[in-house]
Amino acid sequence: MMDVRPRILIVSRNLPPLIGGMERLNHHLVLELSNRADLEIVGPPGCRTSMPLGVSVREAGSSSLRGYLMGAARQTLYAALGQRFDWVLAGSGLVAPLALMAARLRRSKCAVYLHGLDIVVRHPTYQRVWLPLIRRFDLCLANSRNTAVLAAQAGIPADRIRVLHPGVELESELTADAATNWRARHGLQERPVMLSVGRLTPRKGLLEFVQSVLPVIVGRHPKAVLVVIGNEAPDALAGRAEGITAQIRSTAEKLGLASNLIFLGMCDQAELNAAYQGSDVLVFPVRQMAGDVEGFGMVAVEAAAHGVPTVAFSVGGVSDAVEPGVSGWLVEPGDYAAFAERTLDALSPARSVRPDGCRRFARQFAWPVFGEQLWELLGGTATV
Template structure:
């Protein structure tokens, strides 16, 4: 029997850094186990593509040029290769997937995150969002994103939830590596609150520093907020919080000595060491109706390394944190409660086994099976 042919169109792939980029890479990789997969992606992504995937590039910038070249290539693949399914890696490329599918009779689909639906841009809402209703299948990353898609007019029968996946570690990091990490960054004897991700307005680190960190260090003087990540350079629509703003907030609150920036860590072993050296992962995502957190993959990544997460119960984070098992959820925007729960997590740690057990549900191979089933 001939393998199914799947064409993926996305701007979100490495070397761009972020959760959507990791998801699209793994989506292509996992689907290639069940189908013949070709991808249209941004310039620079071919060098980092999954081995069993064929990838054709379009210029990353400017955005209109990427969309035009991606559309031209999608039409060419539709007419010459005749895929069975054309899948948009985000809402941005959904119109291209729909158009190309009409040329070859393929099924059309898109994997949507919360911001794909709520982005407040008049042109996008007028031209892009209506396309979602025309696609054969909409795949969403969480229960709240499903609700957003339904509110946007997508029939519920077309919507499938497939949670993002996680790379499960094969083994724990050696004690010597963790000790070296603490020594290198001046964290010996400290309680580490880890934050991993891009510095955007939605992630809320500045507000966490202003409204929660002072109360935490008052009760746990050895607590240090260790930040892995930086402001995004090529993200579309995300408001930015830069390092200087966060440092200024810390200085105003008198907690500058309790913050340490490590920048972006792309090496998997180094990032695993950071997770396993930490005492708690803090995820103070703000509730912004027009910019929701679609899922919260970093909470699953932390859980995979046995690290609990303390977060606001907003957006898709409610699906990414199992309260009392892989961490704690508090009412959105309740910073005193967030501080109190973080202190509790530092002083009375959850068993790491509960977090790792929860993370097992999100292994990439399970994600791949569900995506493949949806594409069929």
């Protein structure tokens, strides 16, 4: 028997040029597998420019969800008719029916990466059609232990579920100039800085943080500032409420905290890295909400990679992304008094969590580690 490079078809809407945690995950999934297998990608318009050399790409449909699914169905079928793949991999539950179609057509094995929301979303069609199809996959990769539990509760056989945490880019050292320049650009200088990163949705809990935690922090540190990176965006599956940013601004103004709040919107990677490096603590006050879930909490690991601790509620998969006393603190959901105390600890020069502990925790999530674990789960090389 001779080892050969396996052929893998990856179907995903969550790839660059779209922006977000799932997009970074799927992009790195492609990068890691491209070193070990021959890949074909069915992705969104414009994704070709971000793919590694030697990877075959089929751009599908339009930028809309409906347009992508229709185009991706055609392109996935064409790919499956063109050759047999050892694995067909769905980048999320959203495209699971397409991946399963291709796998069954050519008797290939199929895997899906589950992020949490793609299990619990309450859309009736999704619950009636998508979930029964996901139960038929050979391998279901869960981004956290909580997502694995949700998958089992949804009827996916436990022996087909494996936890595979997303990865992170490791930062070797904090770049003092980048941190200083970032603070200077935004008028932060010596101010204590709390950072929030991610799309602004009700689940992220920033409104409640401003209402219940920020007044306590400012009472102790009048110059403290909450820097928010991210915009509001409708979810691809569940839809989202509008106006969270306006509600947060209005609440801060009513509390006399407008000067303690800065919105930076979406930032490129260089600006985001500088923001991590220039901040004292990442705050992640995620709420428990029916029909919605925080699958993992990638920003907590990204912060740790920059030596920055996280204060978070122990909700959903966030518990996998923070090691208490090492990379930050986990607080019981809804305990805003404890959240404030932990945040004050992080802003103290004598804080108990140190940068070297944060970086040490983050190393286990390095993308090469993710790649090795994924490769092992897929069974390594094909044989002929």
